[in-house]
Amino acid sequence: MKQNWLKAILPHLAAIGIFILLATVYCSPVLEGKIVNQSDMMNVKGMAKEARDFYEATGETPLWSNSMFSGMPTYVVYTGPGKNKLTIVNQLVTLGLPAPINMLFLAMISMYLLACILDFKYWIRVLGAIAFAFCSYNLILIDVGHVTKMYDIALMPAVLAGIILTYRGRLIGGAALTALATGLLIYNNHLQMIYYTLIMIICLVIGAFIHALKNKELPQFFKASVLLAFAGILAALPAMDSLLTTKEYADYTMRGSKSELTLGKEDAKENKSTGLDIDYAYEWSYGVPESFTLMIPGFVGNSSAQKLGTGSHVYEQMISLGAPAAQVEQYMDQMKFPLYYGAQERGTSGPVYVGAIICFLFILSLLVVSNWQKWWLLAVTVIGFILAWGKNFGFINDFLFYHLPLYNKFRAPSQALVLPSLTFVILACWALQEMANGKHSKEELLKKLKQATLISGGIVVVLGILGSMFWNFSSHSDATMLNYFGQMLGGEANAKLMIRALEKDRSSLLLKDSIRSLVFIAIAAGAIWAYLKGKLQWQPAAIIIVAAVTIDLVQVDRNYLGKDSFVDESVLLSQLSPSQADLQIKQDPDPYYRVFNLTTSPFDDAIPSYFHKNIGGYSPAKLWIYQDLITHQISKNNMHVLNMLNTKYFIVPDQKTGQPVAQRNPDANGNAWFVKGIVWAPDANTEMKTLDYLDTKDSAVVDKRFAKELGNGYQPAADSGATIKLTKYGLNSLEYASSNSQEGLGVFSEIYYPAGWNAYIDGKKTDIVRVNYALRGLKIPAGQHKIDLKFEPTTFFTGQKISSISSTVLVILVLGAFIFEIIAAGKKEEKQEPTSK
Template sequence: MKQNWLKAILPHLAAIGIFILLATVYCSPVLEGKIVNQSDMMNVNGMAKEARDFYETTGETPLWTNSMFSGMPSYVIYTGPGKNAITFVNKMVTLGLPSPVNMLFLAMISMYLLACILDFKYWIRILGAIAFAFCSYNVILIDVGHITKMYDIALMPAVLAGIILTYRGRLIGGFGLTAIATALLIYNNHLQMIYYTLIMILILVVGAFIHAFKTQTLPLFFKASVLLAVAGILGILPAADNLLPVKEYTDYTMRGSKSELTLGKEDAKENKSTGLDKDYAFEWSYGVSESFTFMIPGFAGNSSGQKLGTGSHVYEQMVSLGAPPQQVEQFMEQMKFPLYYGAQERGTSGPVYVGAIICFLFVLSLLVVNSWHKWWLLTVTIAGFILAWGKNFGFINDFLFYHLPLYNKFRAPAQALVLPSLTFVILACWALQEVANGKHSKEVLLRKLKQALYISGGIVAVIGILGSMFLNFSSHSDATMTQYFAQMMGGEENAKLMIRALEKDRSSLLLKDSIRSLVFILIAAGAIWAYLKDKLAWQPAALILVAAVAIDLVQVDRNYLGKDSFVDESTLMAQLQPSNADLQIKQDPDPYYRVFNLTTSPFDDAIPSYFHKNIGGYSPAKLWIYQDLITHQISKNNMGVLNMLNAKYFIVPDQKTGQPVAQRNPDNNGNAWFVKGIVWAPDANTEMKTLDYLHTKDSAVVDKRFAKELGANYQPTATDSNAVIKLTKYGLNSLEYTSSNSQEGLGVFSEIYYPAGWNAYIDGKKTDIVRVDYALRALKIPAGQHKIDLKFEPTTFYKAQKISSITSIVLVLVVIGTFVWEIIGAGKKEEKAAA
């Protein structure tokens, strides 16, 4: 029995070793202590700095931060260690490997697990694991720092494995696997990837129902479905510590609600709908024809910024226009050119390339696979492409945007290509399984192989040869590049010549990559043909296919995550070194003021948040009241609004040197102040327009909906000149003030209004918080001297922590129990077989 156990486990251990080795070799700089220079992780460092410092200093869980957008909940950014036991499981399944080795390993082991459940042959499992993990989109995500997204993509096959295992009748094991895989998926919390996974699961369930109906196994289907529903709930509950607070927060953000304003918007109906603005949501819609990047990486020009060598048309054109060759060569080494000419107007970091061989095998699967699984996988594939095309397939996606539940909460439709990226690999592996399992005659397989070769190879040949001659290679970036070349090369005519040269380089890239893809397709077809003709045994043929798939994908991936993507940590942290302006501002002993950095794109950059309490920041889910302030006031440099946000310093470029310099704003309103009067607004539009001219230090504008809290037509009593509100203690979860005023007054606080948790206490007595100036908090303060506390007490967060702590422990124990059950069951089967 022991020998049988070892014989069964050794191939899996070998697979784990292969995956660790491959991921480590690909990311070999990690062995030298280097890390990936991830642009988005720099933003994450900026976002989390204040909250992380607060936790390390006080040991208290940070729930709010003032380092982003003048204030927002920090539990969507950083809260310190949680009580969710899945945290430890998440580390365990990646074996504690360093980043990004851990992500590639997780994707491979997850896909390998699914291939095992589908009973694929050993080397087909290895091939599928490599193909899934090294899809170009995955390594691009790692390169830019979309870590949670990559984790959830990596876990998708494991979720499918649990569901399929359950529907196959392995109820206990399937239940446990589904529960833990779901828990890990939800824990890593990329909501858009979770959403796409749910779509895939629903299609699978429909497919399983149809299959059960046809095969008269509906009782098993319903029993499995009930267990899967319980597993899903059990997997979701531990993530309550994140999901419930985020759900509450989302209701106040651009993604979960809609601005009350209708200013400049003719379609009032659309404005009142929940979710993102459609044009904003449909940015980064993949082009319909651009989908050919699945089999030809350079079909749309690869990325929006890449280097060209001395053999390029751009180089030759610059030299022909009189530029010194040595100078041009140096320029080419430094400059990245926008070869991308696809449909995504804001550009892209690279294509979604699943591999020429995988595409060829996908076509073969459509010809040879007879399983019911093919149809739900094909449905997922089609759905993924349609969703990814976004506005480029508007007659369907416009309808889905307004009617498909939750669809309008997400942006960047191109991300839906994670679905066909997965299904292509599964079906490709299934095609190889059909070739190797002996269920088809070799004559039939040879005929189907030839058909698949003609279809896939023909598509590549036509696109590469005819496309390079007849496609339009102009790009959305050409207008900007024309201006750049005109300044550089001495006029518009020369600039046009340079753009034509750039288009020729795009055409050359398409032809080169098409030939490359055709070669890999021929290698794969040749290996399968040799096996079917008995010129190669299965093992060497499979090894050729595995090696070809790995080489194909890794060669392309190196363009996006190569050795030069890794840097020493000190080099990375150097990007977070303060400028002289930052250092100057930080000398201010005032514990609480805000800074507006205008030397960068202030609302798409969180690095200034690393140093200051920031007017700007980076988040695709800003509070909608703050987004309205940005759109209608801050972007127009309304000083009254910037003053009420306590913008004490501006960082601007020096007119002579261009270096950042600090400018003190002497008119900022401070942390809190009494106003002399109120302007009552009948609606949100009027409230916002009043801010156009309001002197925010003296007056506040209040929407009439708050008349109940203040009193109808309330006006503060004339405020004496000595009336003051002072900040006495600054914290992330609480702020303390003292007030002094001879008569009752309205105190306005330079704090963003957020009703889901902020409470106010005057001398320990809870007091209503009123929204004023569209986005700030205010209190009616009695005459005299008082102690005022603003405390962030989100009850949803505290309840969610308890739910997460208890249910995560229960889940881990249940899953351990299911695995023990499976092991005992397997042992009993061996004993019966031996008897």
């Protein structure tokens, strides 16, 4: 029995070794202590800096931060260590490997697990694992720092594996695997990837139901479905500390709610969604023809910024215009050009390329696979493409955007290509399985192989090789490049010559990549043909295909996550070095004021948040009231509004040197102040328009909905010496001392957020009203008072209790289920041994 057990596990250990070796070799600079230069992770460091420092200094969970957008919850950034025990499991399943080796390994082992449950042959399992992990989109995600997204993509096959195992009758083990994989998926918390996983699950369940109905196995189907529903609930409960707060927070953000303003939004279509605006959500919609990047990586020019060598048409054109060769060579080595000419107007970091061989095998699967699971996989494939096309397939996607539950909370439709990226690999592996399982005649398989080769090769020849002569290679970026070349080369005529050279390089890239794809298709088709003809055994044929797929994908992936992507950590941290302006501002002993950095893109850059309490920042889920303030006031440099946000310093470029310099704003309103009058607004539009001219230090505008809290017709008063002073600063609480001989309205330079902020005057809770559209206001009695503002979100603390208990229960149940499966397998083997003898 022990020998059988060892014999059974050795191939899996070998596969794990292959995956670790491949991921480590690909990310070999990590062994030298280098890390990936991830642009988005630099933003994360800026976003989380104040919260991390607060936790390290106090040990208290940071729930609010003032380092971005004048204040927002830290739920989507950093809240310190959680109560979810799956944190430990998340480390265990990646064997504690360093990033990004751990992500690639997780993707491979997850897909390998699914391939095992689908009973694919050994080398097919290995091929599927490699092909799935090294899809170019995954490497692009790692390069830019979309870590949670990559983790969730990596876990998708494991979730499917658990569900399929359960429907096959392995109820305990399947449900346990489903609960664990889904729990980890939700723990990593990329909601858009979770949403796409749910789409796959729905398609799988529908497919399983139809299959059970046809085979009169509905009792077994319903029994498995009940267990899976229980597993899903059990998987979701440990993440309640984040899910509950995210849901609550979303109701106040661009993702989950709608601005009260209708200014400039007369188009009824734009107001139908309670989520994102459709135009904003549809940014990065994949073009319909662009989908052929899955087979030909350079089909629309790869990325929006890539280097061209000395053999390029751009290089030759610059030389022909008289530029010195040495100077042009240096320029070509430093400059990146926009070869991309696809439908995404804002450009792209690279294509979704699953591999020419995988696409060829996918086409073959359509001809040879008859298993019922083919149909739900095809449904997922079609859905993925349709969603990815976004505005380019508007007659369907517009309807889905407004009617499909939760769909309008997400942007960047191109991300839906993770669905066909997975299904293509599964079906490609299934095609190979059908080639090798001996269930079909060799003549029939040779016929199907020929058809698939002609179809896939024909696509490459017609769209790629012939297309390189006829496609329009103009790009959305050409107008910018025309202006750039015109300034550099002195005139529009020369600039147009450069644009034509750039178009020729795009055409050359398409031709080169098409020939390349054709070669890899030929290698795979040749290996299968040789096997079917008896010229090769299955194992060497399979190894040839695995090697070809690996070489194909790795060569393309190196364009996006190559050795140049890895840098010493010191180089990365140098991006967080303070400027002289930052150092000058930090000498101010005042513990709490805000800074507006105008030397960068202020609302798409969180690095200034690393140093200061920032007016700007970076977040895909800003509060709606603050986004409105940006759109209608801050972007128009309304100083009264900037003053009410306590903008004490501006960082601007020096007119002579261009270096950042600090400018102090003497008119900032401070942390809090009494106003002498209220302008009552009948609605949000009026409230915002009033801010166009309101002296925020003297008066406040209040929506009439808060008349009940303040009193109908209430007008505040303030003596000449009335003050509100900040006496203690913290992220979760602020303390003030007020002095006023009359009852007054205190305005606090704090963003209004009703889901957790409470106010106490001398220990007695009092109502917070929204003033100046985005700030907090309090009705303060006459005299001297101690005022506390405390962030006390009950949902967070309730979620933490649920998370702690349920994650412990989940881990115990999963361990118990796996032990049960091992014991049951051992007993089954013992019963079979005498028979085999």
